[in-house]
Amino acid sequence: MANYYDALLKLCGFEDEIKREKPRIDKAFRKLELGPEDMKRAERWVSENHDVELLGVRKLLRAWLLELFDLVLAKEEGKKVVYYGYPSIQGPGMAIKAASEEASKEVYVACPDTILCHTLGQIFNKLAPVLEAGEQNGLPPGHGLCSLQQIRNGGLAKGIIPVPDLVTSSSYYCDMGSKADELLHDRYGHRAIYVDGSMDSRWGEYPDYLPQRVDYLGAQLNKLFDTVNEVLGVEVTQEAWNRAISVSRQFFHAIGQLTRLMTADPMPISAVEVSLALQLGGASTGRAMTEGPEAVSILCGEVEKRVEAGIGVVEKGAPRVLNFSASFSDPSIMHMMENTGLAMSATLLSVPPPKAPYPTTYTTLGEIRAEGEMTIGMYHSSFSIAKRFEDAVKTLNIDGVIWSYLYNCRPSALLSHVVKKWVEETTGVPAISLEMDIYDSRNYSAAALRTRVEAFAEMLRARKATAKA
Amino acid sequence: MIVAGVDIGAATAKAVILDGDELLAFSIIPTGFSVARAAEAVTEDALAKSRLSMGNVEYIISTGYGRRAVRFSNKVLTEIICHAAGVSSVLPQAGTVIDIGGQDSKVIGLDGNGKVRDFVMNDKCAAGTGRFLEVMAGVLGVAISEAGALSLLSREPCSISSTCTVFAESEMVSLRAEGKSREDILAGIHKAMAHRIAIMGQSVGFRREVVFTGGVAKNVGMKKALEDEIGLEILVPEEPQIMGALGAAILAKAELVKMHQAS
Secondary structure (H helix, E strand, C coil): CCCCCHHHHHHCCCCCHHHHCHHHHHHHHHHCCCCHHHHHHHHHHHHHHCCCCCHHHHHHHHHHHHHHHHHHHCCCCCCEEEEECCCCCCCHHHHHHHHHHHCCCCEEEECHHHHHHHHHHCCCCCCHHHHHHHHHCCCCCCCCCCHHHHHHHHHHHCCCCCCCCEEEEECCCCCHHHHHHHHHHHHHCCEEEEECCCCCCCCCCCCCCCHHHHHHHHHHHHHHHHHHHHHHCCCCCHHHHHHHHHHHHHHHHHHHHHHHHCCCCCCCCCHHHHHHHHHHHHHECCHHHHCHHHHHHHHHHHHHHHHHHCCCCCCCCCCEEEEECCCCCCHHHHHHHHHCCCEEEECHHHCCCCCCCCCCCCCCHHHHHHHHHHHHCCCCCHHHHHHHHHHHHHHHCCCEEEEEECCCCHHHHHHHHHHHHHHHHHHCCCEEEEECCCCCCCCCCHHHHHHHHHHHHHHHHHHHHHHHC | CEEEEEEECCCEEEEEEEECCEEEEEEEEECCCCHHHHHHHHHHHHHHHCCCCHHHCCEEEEECCCHHHCCCCCEECCHHHHHHHHHHHHCCCCCEEEEECCCCEEEEEECCCCCEEEEEEECCCCCCCHHHHHHHHHHCCCCHHHHHHHHCCCCCCCCCCCCCHHHHHHHHHHHHHCCCCHHHHHHHHHHHHHHHHHHHHCCCCCCCCEEEECHHHHCHHHHHHHHHHHCCCEECCCCHHHHHHHHHHHHHHHHHHHHHHHC
């Protein structure tokens, strides 16, 4: 007998496993309060906003849905649950997952709010009830904590995501997550470990760094690993870290190939699909590694064919934009930008960061990770981000930069002006700062942003035409 | 070579008819409920003034918030690009445009060739817009057309702490209860709004010559407040409201020339 969700799941790359996984799917959708009408709406939303003609895209959507099911059912399936925050220091989540597997412990490790964005938002277009639940449970709108925290809070308040056994909370880059985790700790009583760090860095220091910063962050990460051992009985070792690297290599290699293909002219696929792949690696330590590599590899093969055939989703010669504005939850915003004729092809990840020192002189896992974070991570300092934008613009021959910020997000609001000024002064390329919310588009819809993006596109086209003449 | 530019703003619809470089006529009407109807009406009115009909127009560019609702236009462009072209045509030395319309405000940096160098706009909230001034003038019982001149009579402008339309309205009531004069309150409103525009435009920078456009540019009090705030003299074109439509018409002419050259 057909299920009410068959058509959507097939659209999202599911095949035989619908029958096999039926009890899990039924249970997960029940918890998520997603019924037949939601499936119909999702079919339309996915068809309109994702390039489902491509098998790789369908497989990516499948990986996200499987991750959603794993998240929602983790506790019921007897797993310990660990959440980390976004933006996160790359690695600890993967290492905890790898160490758990080595110790044969069932542990689910992920960033739940970004999973809800990419599934309830990007697939079901039904994130608003979760945001509203977050607002009604201690994080009202306008109170200065970003909507990503409202989503996590709302997910817990509605009982659609399990209360975790441990939260690793980092104020290394942004202190909103750790502040929200204090509230959630008060509400739900779960254990939280706070990973402090120092973003303070002398302007112009990057890629150098003060050793004290590594010492401090390294000690914080070691404390995190000790707490993981205490709470989960899992020892996070260098071997576990190496294994995590090895497991993730295939996925991140494919991601690298995809970002390189996006430099083709015309841009072969929408940045929406690239973001689906990139963020899977940031949010998931499970399906990203088991389903992700195949999905991204298939997508790369399909994109390669489009590049060879000269097929694109924007016109050949369209202005190429370095994009820091991909919405996690609402793909229609990126499509609006691309519909103005911009090739939103590049991200900071399109240009590799400096290499970490090898061999390292540090000895503990925390210190080694902290050193890596200083050299290859996104969050060395505000200057490092400005510098990496400059490098990417120069390396990739970019025509413009779109930065997005939320008024109450301290790191991005400050950087919106710093990066714009820096990029324009060092490269001569125009940049625009768009006030928007990449997690919650209720107040920042595509229609509200259209005039500014269109004007920016017209400006870039005029500059290109003048340069050509 | 007859071309038209049609600028459908939130408050008013404007149309300009050009024959080559010569401005034949323009029209300004309230936008009203039907954006599409306003576009037709304002274009027909400008054409009637030019003693022409739609059949005579070879190319039309529409702009403004209602630009996509202009069914008869050949091309759609944003008002930012069109304002830059319009202002540069009448004041080629312009380096910056401050445009305050009915429901948004923007600062546009020009590159000296009629093109946009940079821009910033506030289109999310009524504060800093013509609508804000209208509401405040209404609260004070002053006709909007008189608000500017009246504010210049102020001896001690009030300090207005909020530029949110709703909260500022209640602030007005308090100031009136304190016995503050209309002149001082109006001057305070202009000062608060000018401060907001100046902060918004900082990232673009105010380069000479600074040109003030949009309906609010007719307000002499607002012009003075902006000059005080940015420390530069401000020029106002003879018809500041039609700069977007004029720019659209000029760009329409350029498109037509390009098409003729191509064929």
